[in-house]
Amino acid sequence: MKIDMKTATKCRYLTSYFSIALMVLSFVFIGMKGINWGIDFTGGMSVDISTNSSVTSEQLKDVLDPILDQEVRVQEGSSSGKWNFRYQPTSTEKTPDFAKILSDNIGPTEIIQTQVVGSSFGDEMKQQGFIAGLICMLFIMAYLSYRFEWRLASGSLLALAHDVILVFGVFAITQMEFNLTELAAVLAVLGYSLNDSIIIADRLRETLRANPTGDTQILNNEAVIATFSRTMVTSGTTLITIIALWIMGGSSLHGFAIAMFVGVLTGTWSSISVGTTLPELLKLKPVHYMPKEISADP
Template sequence: MMISMKNATQWRYVTTAISVIFLVVSLVMIGVRGLNWGLDFTGGVVAEVQLDPVVTNHQLDQVLETALHQDVSVIAAGEPGRWVLRYAIPEPGAQVDITASLKTLDAEGLVLNTSMVGPQVGQELAEQGGLALLVSVLCILGYLSYRFEWRLASGAVIALFHDVTFVLGFFAATQTEFNLTVLAAVLAILGYSLNDSIIIADRIREVLLAKPQAPIRQISNEALAATISRTLVTSGTTLMTVGALWLLGGGALAGFALAMFIGILTGTWSSISVGTVLPELLKLQARHYLPPPVSEAP
């Protein structure tokens, strides 16, 4: 038993060191490469077209990317054969004829309507998205400060920061498009990672009060052993759902599913490692949860 406890402690500290390395690399990627903002934030052209229902998403995507020399977002509309196309505004002087490109797939293809979204609208969306992220973080911090003592709450807070930063760092490193669906995934990751961290922190607090004389490392290991099966089962089933969404959801949901997939993995990882190690480094003890002694002096 003592050997397994020792190995568990070493494993948690090693994974925390790896998390710190990934965190630093992610921050460097964000600072150096930046995010590849999607049309939701930068503006672009939105066109709705009607084609023969036999034309597939893949065929349409290939033809348009060849004609426009850029990535094109192809989203299926409500009716068969109707598609919504989104792409960046062509450079001045560039000859772009969407209708001619569509005719190669369907001689009777039509462009139903075309509209342009300016960068000012994208900037407004970015500000609103950033505000939503800020409000979410402040609400989480308020809840954690109420629920836990600050030493224990700090593990959950840093784990949240780690998860979001790693997702953003991955998108910056790969230059995958960052759009509103990815921003929605980042907000969902905050809640998912917080759920895992709170479950483990709750168990640490319970064991801490039940065994006030036990070393904090032993308490963290016991709390982790009691919750690890639930954490892995929950994460595994969620990953299966997100994986199916990634494979079958099409291009419109690819960014969302990818961000969620990475966030679930890192959220589980950080809750087990960072969420338990940081309170140990801050010298969390049972007395921090005991009521202050009442003085008997008159």
């Protein structure tokens, strides 16, 4: 099926405008509601327990959530029957007798260790995470500028920022907890989106080199169409895996799966639209990839 070039250009531009609107909306909600930082960032109580190997995280949450009047984060330990759960103390009342409560509801339970997670550690992680992300973006920009030319690099970098901002926007809108697991998902989204952007940018560069007198809009569309099937297959199979993880991975991986789902979904269209439209607006032309003549003058 032949795709009309004018229609392809219109679709890229409309999708780019839609992306800008979503980014603005995300900034609004992040500013108004903020991110619901989890215990990994705000601090709280961390409890390690040992219980029957047949106990599941859902059973633990069914017992702990009503008692603590909050959604408790439960993670499996290093071996069968070992669990760690974290919660945010809401008052100065005495800590519940978890050993007795859990023993009465799920079977014999032993408290291995109880720790207080300080908020200063979380503040330090936020600061270092921001600095690391900024340095990462600068290095990515430098690498892409060296390999593809700064206009194409700008498009890829904006596509990366777009994906991360939308993930944070979803967490701000839904007020889901954002912990280290979700941060790992954001970093994975960065890698996935960058790979997709590089594939399209590489094809566009080769198309520009092969057509020194061609129109950038048309060449952009040709590059997108040439890589479209690969992008859809890659994104589709990745999304299927993420959905399976979302459904089968349990509540402890819901946040990770949602962050990955949003990031891969937005990364697919941002690589196609944002990553190619911005270089076009910055007047990218085939001449920028033509070999430069060496002067014969001494």
